[in-house]
Amino acid sequence: MKAYIFNIPDVVLLMTAAECLLLAIFHTILPKRGRDDGRLLTAFLLIIAVVSSLTLVLWNDQFTLSPWFEQSLVPYLLLSAQLLKGPAIYLYFSSLTKKSFALNRKHALHLIPVGLLILALAVLGVTSADLRHLSTGTASAPAEYAIEWIWDFACLVPFCYAIASLRLVRRYRKELQDEYSDFSEVELHWLSALTWGLLLSWGWTLLTHIVAKFSSSVVSDYMGIADNYVTFILINAFFAYSLTYAHQLLDTKPEESREPVSEDEPSEPAIAKVRNAMESERIYLKKNLNLEQFSERIDLPAKEVSSVINKHFGTNFFEFVNSYRVEAAKALLADPEKSDMTVLDVLLESGFNSKSAFHRFFSRLVGMSPTEYRKRAAAGTLDEDPTGS
Known part of the structure; x- marks a missing residue:
């Protein structure tokens, strides 16, 4: 009878590692756009390739390497890569959503969890055999508890970074609404879908680790296999997004340039300028109008214009401009x-x-479609309740 080296879950891990390597190579030869997003996505792909390949080495008994490498280095490389995938994807999202993003020394702080983990592994002398024994319950009690805490840490940190990435994308949407009157929702919807997919995937990884402590190995094995499939799908989604939509995202101003001028209410002259630009000059009719263009037109600093719109009118630039556009459309439809x-x-x-x-x-x-509004305007029934009640 033939002995199979790889089963289907192992093949998925192998395919994930191989595809990540190929996509990383392909991404490095793409034209650069002057930002770090390409390098960060490449780093993320390589990290996932390391996680997938070392997971295969750790759990497939028939796939062996050098004994020293397998026993001594695999725990360090595998768990370090597990921790690094969180910062890599968070910084990738930062490069997509922040203007003039560049890696600097402060970003080295993201390496602190990896340093702590390496120190813990060295102090405890953890080997691949210890990681395997943990799953079978044959490790000694002190070692088992310590390794469990390390695994908990390695699963929890990426999940926290996924939450941070989701918050980052939500903040980016708000920044777009503060600076632009027009922007495409398609790229944002896909970006949000990716962050939610990441959150669910790494949340599932964490849940699988927790369930493994209290259930049979069969249940945890099936959950781990499902996790591998989800990772494979996510990798393809990230690469497709980087090629199709990432370059279409609009830049937003640095955070410090969007801080309000003061905590006081805007001045009356500033309010009058903004109102006059909308009601007399009808600047909202300009397509693709943004906050910077608006501020230049009325000769006020962008931060002061933003303060007027946010504090006096109680809205953001996106809603403010488009509400005037809707009123203009209503007038045309009713004429x-x-x-x-x-x-x-x-x-x-x-x-x-x-x-x-x-x-x-x-x-x-308005509470109705433009076509319905035109019909009601023609029939003289605009004052009636659109719900018919």
């Missing part, structure tokens, strides 16, 4: 002399450049 204009003509004339954004804003602020 009998403009009845020959299509809805597309109306949204473009109002300053919108996205059909989906126009319909979303209009329906939310």
Whole structure:
């Protein structure tokens, strides 16, 4: 009878490691855009390749390397890589969502958990055999507890970084709304989906580790196998996103440049300038208007304009500008002399450049679709409750 070296879960690990290596090589030869996102994604791919390949070495008895490497170095490399994947992906998201992001010495602080882990492994003298014995319950009690704590730490840290990445993407969406009147939701939706996928994947890894302490090895094995499949899918999703959408993300200003001018209420002259620009000059009709262009037009610092919009009008730049555009669209839709204009003509004339954004804003602020609004305006029933109650 033939003996199989690899089963299907092992093949998935091997494919993940091989694909990560190939994608990392491919990513290094892509044209650079002057940011660190390419290098950080490459680093993340290489780290996942190390985790997958060393996991295969650790648990596949028929796949052996040098005894010294397998017993002594594998625990250090495997658990260090497990910890490094969190900072790598967090810094990758930072490079995508922050203007002029560059690696600096402060980012070396992310290596502290790895240093602590290496120190703990060295003090305890942990080997690959200890890691295997932990899963079978044959390790001695003191060693077992210590190694369990190390595994807990190695699973928890990436999960915390996934949470931080999700918060980073949410903050980025808010920054876009503070600086732009138009931006594509597609790239943001995909970026959010990736961060949620990361959170669920690494949360599943943590859950698998916890369940393994209280359930049979069969259950934990199946959960671990599922984790390997999810990792394989996520790697492909990250690479596809980097090629398709990452370069389309808009830059936002550094955090320090968005701080309010003061804690006091904006001055009346500043409020008057902002209101005049919207109501008299109708600056909102300019497509792709952003905060910087707006501030230059009315000769006020961007931080002061932002303070007026946030504190006096109680909203962000995105909502502020598009609410005026909706009012302009309502006027066009209700004008009998403009009845020959299509809805597309109306949204473009109002300053919108996205059909989906126009319909979303209009329906939310008015309570009905643009077509329904035009029909009610023509019939003279706009004052009636749109719900019919």
